[in-house]
Amino acid sequence: xxxxxIVRRSLRDRWRSLVACQVGLLALVTVQMAVYPTVRDTSTxxxxxxxxxxxxLREILRLEDYTSPTGYLSTELLSFVVxxxxxxxGATWGARVTAEEEEGGTAxxxxxxxxxxxxxxxxxxxxxxxxxxxxxxxxxxALWIGNLLLDMRxxxxxxxxxxxxxxLTGLTSFALAGTVGTSTxxxxxxxxxxxxxxxxxxxxxxxxxxxxxxxxxxxxxxLQWMLGARPLTSGVSIGYVALLMTLSAVGFASSDGxxxxxxxxx
Amino acid sequence: MTDxxxxxxxxxxxxNYGRHRGVEDVTLTVAYGEILGFxxxxxxxxxxxxxxxxxxxxxxxGRVSVGGVPVTSDPRIWRASTGYLPGELELPPNMTxxxxxxxxxxxxxxxxxxxxxxxxxxxxxxxTARISGLxxxxxxxxxxxxxxxxxxxxxxxxxxxxGLDPIAQEEFAQxxxxxxxxxxxxxxxxxxxxEVEAVADRVVILDEGRVLAVDTVDRLRERIATEIRLSFENxxxxxxxxxxxxxxxxxxEGLDVIVRATVPHxxxxxxxxxxGVVKVVSxxxxxxxxxxxxxxxxxxx
Numbered sequence: 001x002x003x004x005x006i007v008r009r010s011l012r013d014r015w016r017s018l019v020a021c022q023v024g025l026l027a028l029v030t031v032q033m034a035v036y037p038t039v040r041d042t043s044t045x046x047x048x049x050x051x052x053x054x055x056x057l058r059e060i061l062r063l064e065d066y067t068s069p070t071g072y073l074s075t076e077l078l079s080f081v082v083x084x085x086x087x088x089x090g091a092t093w094g095a096r097v098t099a100e101e102e103e104g105g106t107a108x109x110x111x112x113x114x115x116x117x118x119x120x121x122x123x124x125x126x127x128x129x130x131x132x133x134x135x136x137x138x139x140x141x142a143l144w145i146g147n148l149l150l151d152m153r154x155x156x157x158x159x160x161x162x163x164x165x166x167x168l169t170g171l172t173s174f175a176l177a178g179t180v181g182t183s184t185x186x187x188x189x190x191x192x193x194x195x196x197x198x199x200x201x202x203x204x205x206x207x208x209x210x211x212x213x214x215x216x217x218x219x220x221x222x223l224q225w226m227l228g229a230r231p232l233t234s235g236v237s238i239g240y241v242a243l244l245m246t247l248s249a250v251g252f253a254s255s256d257g258x259x260x261x262x263x264x265x266x
Numbered sequence: 267m268t269d270x271x272x273x274x275x276x277x278x279x280x281x282n283y284g285r286h287r288g289v290e291d292v293t294l295t296v297a298y299g300e301i302l303g304f305x306x307x308x309x310x311x312x313x314x315x316x317x318x319x320x321x322x323x324x325x326x327x328g329r330v331s332v333g334g335v336p337v338t339s340d341p342r343i344w345r346a347s348t349g350y351l352p353g354e355l356e357l358p359p360n361m362t363x364x365x366x367x368x369x370x371x372x373x374x375x376x377x378x379x380x381x382x383x384x385x386x387x388x389x390x391x392x393x394t395a396r397i398s399g400l401x402x403x404x405x406x407x408x409x410x411x412x413x414x415x416x417x418x419x420x421x422x423x424x425x426x427x428x429g430l431d432p433i434a435q436e437e438f439a440q441x442x443x444x445x446x447x448x449x450x451x452x453x454x455x456x457x458x459x460x461e462v463e464a465v466a467d468r469v470v471i472l473d474e475g476r477v478l479a480v481d482t483v484d485r486l487r488e489r490i491a492t493e494i495r496l497s498f499e500n501x502x503x504x505x506x507x508x509x510x511x512x513x514x515x516x517x518x519e520g521l522d523v524i525v526r527a528t529v530p531h532x533x534x535x536x537x538x539x540x541x542g543v544v545k546v547v548s549x550x551x552x553x554x555x556x557x558x559x560x561x562x563x564x565x566x567x
Contacts, residue, residue: 005372013360105356109412112320112352113373114345264322266313266354 003115006123011130018131021089022138025082029139032076033146036069043067059209069152070232073143078162080202082139083169083227086132087198090170093131094177095190097124098259102185107264117260121182125252128178132170136163154232161231168244169226173198175251183258185265198223222247270334271297273420273451274319279328281314288314289475292328296451298419301442303466303483304455305557311475312455313353316424319453320350332420346374349413353424353455355405359398363408366397370412378415385411388437402429410438414445421445422453427461439465463553473561487551490559491515491526496538497545498523510534 011018039046046067050058065071098121101107111120140163147154173194181190201223208214208224218224225240225247274296281288289311296302306312317323319330321337330337335344358366364382371378386393391407400408406429413421427435442452442465456462462469463483471478471486479486491514504523507516512528525534531548538546551559 003373005369009358009369013358104358105354106358108317108320108322108352108354109350109357109370109409110373111322112345112348112350113370114342114375115373116341261324263324264317266317 001119001122002126003119003123006120007127007130010124010127018134021085022135025085025135025139026142028081029077029142029146032073033150035076036072036146036150036152039067039072040069056209065233069147069150069154070158073152073154074230074232077143078232079227083166084202086135086166086170087173087226088195089135090128090132090173090175091177091191091194091198093128094174094179095181095187095194097121097128097178097182097190097255099181099185099187099190102265103187105266108266111264118256121252121256121259125174125178128174129171132167132174135170136167139163139166158232158235161229161236164236164241165226165229165231168241168248171248172222172226172244172251175248175255179251179254179258182255183262185262202227271299273298273300273333274422274453275329275331276315276319277329279315279318279330280326281311281318281323282326287475288323288326289318289472292472292475292477294470294477294480296420296453298451299446299449300467301446301452301454301465303462303469304453304472305457305459305462305469305553306472307561310472312472313424314475315472316350316353316422316453316455319422320348321345347419349416349418349421351409351413351421351423351426353428355409357397357405357408360396362394362396363391363400364393366408367393367412367415371415374416376416378417381415381417382411385414385441388441389434403431403434406430407434410441414441419449420451424455425457426454427456427458435461459552459554459557469553471557471560473564476564478560478564483553483556486553486556486560488528488530490551490556491528492549492551492555494525494527494531494534494549495545495547496523496525496534496541496543497521497547498541499544500542502541507534507537510537 050066066075101110111117140159143162144156144159146152147159176197177190177194180193181187184190201221204214204221205218205223205227208218218228222244225243229235229237229240272295276292276294279292280290292311292315294302304312304316314323318325319332319337321341332344333347337344361369367382382393385391389407389410391404391411395404397405397408406426410426413423427438430438439461442454446452454462454466466483468480468482469486470480479489491512498521501521502523504516504518507513507523507525510525510527510533512531513525513534514528515526517524527534535546
């Protein structure tokens with residue numbers, strides 16, 4: 001059972017940082033969108049410049065179709081920057097799922113109320129999902145409005161694909177940090193482990209076009225599942241979506257098991 | 267262990283933290299309508315026992331049940347009737363007192379507005395204040411209110427009067443007494459011995475993770491020897507006092523005989539009257555004396 005009092009309090013406690021994150025994302029989209037007309041109007045120059053790059057670099061930076069609306073947005077926003085924001089957002093909220101109350105010292109009162117630890121955990125996960133959905137909606141809405149204003153003619157279902165992949169990127173990061181944070185009761189450990197795993201995965205993913213070994217393990221790399229799809233151009237990969245959802249579900253189940261079976265730190 | 271009047275049953279509780287011992291083989295019960303004082307030096311394991319009773323720690327061995335229900339079972343069943351005040355009280359700073367208490371009552375699926383107002387009035391707590399602006403004593407009052415606002419039948423309090431002013435302490439003692447009369451079981455852990463002495467029906471003394479004694483204050487007093495100075499006009503045969511019941515040592519200072527004996531001192535006094543005693547100076551052992559004597563003897567052994 002989801003405890004709405006926990007969800008509302010969690011959101012209210014962090015509303016300033018949440019608003020700041022949304023404003024930052026809007027600013028990023030606005031700046032990138034504002035630059036696009038210049039890129040479009042000088043497409044011949046850009047195409048020449050891009051062709052001079054090594055193929056591997058073009059692949060890493062997704063430069064194949066840089067001057068088209070979808071190519072531009074994929075390169076500037078979706079190749080790294082925005083997914084990284086969603087990873088950080090997810091990991092930050094995930095790491096504090098239970099550790100926030102534990103480290104803050106308020107756990108002894110909250111967790112001696114007539115609620116189960118699973119109810120508490122589910123409520124905090126719900127909070128994380130609400131935050132990610134809200135951020136996804138803000139970002140994709142901003143993209144869609146920019147698309148209308150700049151006459152980019154990208155269909156709305158592509159923005160739906162972008163939103164889905166970003167949400168799952170954030171959710172998987174949330175699950176990873178949440179599992180470690182909930183198991184240890186330490187926010188810094190949850191966030192630290194999650195970011196190390198995600199950054200390592202990103203390095204492997206980025207270098208896959210250049211290094212055969214990384215290419216061989218790439219199908220098993222969650223960063224490939226998060227970033228490997230091209231939601232604006234080729235849609236989503238059902239396989240990757242399923243893998244990310246499974247990983248998140250495993251994260252919740254592991255957190256639940258670890259949280260129910262351990263002592264609460266003072 | 268099946269007495270229906272038993273609110274809390276701790277049976278053979280052992281709790282280890284890795285290789286560290288927390289508490290070992292702790293057994294105790296608390297009945298409804300009883301206040302159990304919980305005493306022990308720092309690090310004796312009091313908080314470990316209380317946190318295990320509240321289900322925050324998992325026992326390494328042994329059983330703990332609250333309201334007849336094992337604490338390992340669904341907490342929605344047994345925690346609805348419990349109130350807990352932790353020893354290291356932390357509250358969310360950016361809420362008002364009332365908002366925080368309302369948040370807790372929502373999680374309890376109750377409405378306790380009237381009782382919150384009543385308790386706040388008695389403890390002189392401003393419900394509109396922000397928690398971040400409260401003094402330590404007023405934060406402690408918030409802790410007390412949240413532990414009692416739903417009128418629980420079992421209350422576990424860890425250092426409840428820490429930081430409270432004397433007026434609030436007095437009010438708190440009255441509150442506890444009223445709740446006891448209504449049938450509430452209370453576990454009261456504190457370092458303020460006279461507080462326990464004043465309100466507790468029985469006392470548990472814990473040291474180095476083990477229970478040294480569980481008894482009423484009066485019976486605990488009987489366990490330790492205290493000094494009685496008997497003054498005579500003429501010298502008396504002090505050796506005869508050695509054979510009196512409860513006497514542990516006898517010494518002579520001029521015309522005075524100094525006897526160390528456990529209470530009651532009936533036989534010693536009868537002997538002294540027979541010898542023509544002119545002055546008796548006796549020191550009734552306090553709970554503090556009992557506590558110090560028992561823990562010191564535990565350390566010595």
